[in-house]
Amino acid sequence: MSGVTIQAERQPRSSRILGIGGYRPSRVVTNAEIIEKIDSSDEWIRTRSGIESRRWASDDETVISMSLAAARKALADAGVQPEQVDCVIVSTVTHLYQTPSAAAQIAYELGTNKAAAFDVSAACAGFCYGLSLASDMVRVGTAGHVVVIGVERLSDLTDKTDRSTAFLFADGAGAAVVGPATRPAEAGIGPVVWGSDGQHLDHIRQKEHWRDALFNETGPAMPHLVMQGNAVFRWASYEMAKVAQEALDAAGVTVDDLDVFVPHQANMRITDAMSRQLKLPERVAVARDIATQGNTSAASIPLAIERMLETGEAQSGDLALIIGFGAGLVYAGQVIRIP
Numbered sequence: 001m002s003g004v005t006i007q008a009e010r011q012p013r014s015s016r017i018l019g020i021g022g023y024r025p026s027r028v029v030t031n032a033e034i035i036e037k038i039d040s041s042d043e044w045i046r047t048r049s050g051i052e053s054r055r056w057a058s059d060d061e062t063v064i065s066m067s068l069a070a071a072r073k074a075l076a077d078a079g080v081q082p083e084q085v086d087c088v089i090v091s092t093v094t095h096l097y098q099t100p101s102a103a104a105q106i107a108y109e110l111g112t113n114k115a116a117a118f119d120v121s122a123a124c125a126g127f128c129y130g131l132s133l134a135s136d137m138v139r140v141g142t143a144g145h146v147v148v149i150g151v152e153r154l155s156d157l158t159d160k161t162d163r164s165t166a167f168l169f170a171d172g173a174g175a176a177v178v179g180p181a182t183r184p185a186e187a188g189i190g191p192v193v194w195g196s197d198g199q200h201l202d203h204i205r206q207k208e209h210w211r212d213a214l215f216n217e218t219g220p221a222m223p224h225l226v227m228q229g230n231a232v233f234r235w236a237s238y239e240m241a242k243v244a245q246e247a248l249d250a251a252g253v254t255v256d257d258l259d260v261f262v263p264h265q266a267n268m269r270i271t272d273a274m275s276r277q278l279k280l281p282e283r284v285a286v287a288r289d290i291a292t293q294g295n296t297s298a299a300s301i302p303l304a305i306e307r308m309l310e311t312g313e314a315q316s317g318d319l320a321l322i323i324g325f326g327a328g329l330v331y332a333g334q335v336i337r338i339p
Helices: 042-049 063-078 102-110 123-140 198-203 210-214 229-251 268-278 297-311
Strands: 015-023 027-030 053-056 087-091 116-120 146-153 171-180 193-196 204-206 225-227 260-263 319-326 330-337
Touching (some): 015 063, 042 268, 063 102, 087 102, 102 116, 123 171, 123 193, 123 297, 123 330, 171 297, 260 268, 297 319
Parallel strands (some): 260 319
Antiparallel strands (some): 027 053, 319 330
16 A cells, blocks of 8 residues: 555635626516416516516527626626636526536636536525535635636526416526635635425426427427425425524524625515514615516526625625525525625
């Protein structure tokens, strides 16, 4: 047996989010347009979900183009050049190529000079998953700077005649640049609390196998997403509040320390229920980007953060709790500093 010692990684350091960026498709789809194909009303949709309108991508607003736009904004916000990026992580369930990854194409088109690149399939928890991976890479020295992107074109997989889902899903991209904190006191990403609950796989899922969707008697079609809305509402409203509290505990903070709460923008009623369960102080700003953006799955958290910064609801340096949850059922949450 060789006595050679394998060199270990460098001493762990702190990580933080250096910049944030988003891309919202130009097309605004109102509830009035949605109810043309389903038996519903504007009042029912607003009461059920809190959604007034959502963004759907046009043909030229692709997973790649939206990701590039969001990533470039995040890099500019961070003051980081593409050639400084060592890894690109893309969370999506709507990149329609099995291979190559969206991340590989994005890394190349950003001009990152051979950065590592891979996709993550973790649905609405995907951005938080990617953020945790990026933080760990920076902390141990595997990467100096990592671009994390959450992007979806959920309108592609939405059955526009399904009364339970047609009004929910939307398109967009959000990105963050993760890099080292100059001092331990500037640490900006807390420990992740994550997991999955596979016994509820049927709660949110792709209805048809790709083979069945493409090769059927009526001709090829896109598969669609289906959801057991009431079951998801109960699970997210109560179980995710527990996970959120665990994330606070892991970071060594309390709800009284928070400035901002950014849950996945799934449903306004879920956001309200979680806020009550956590007993958030009234002064804590709560993200409600879903009202005019819709549910963009992996993109929802970075898009909501960007919107809160633009409106002044959040400020650079604010302490925020973020939590994502979705199909799987998967979940992840952590405390961060707003860049």
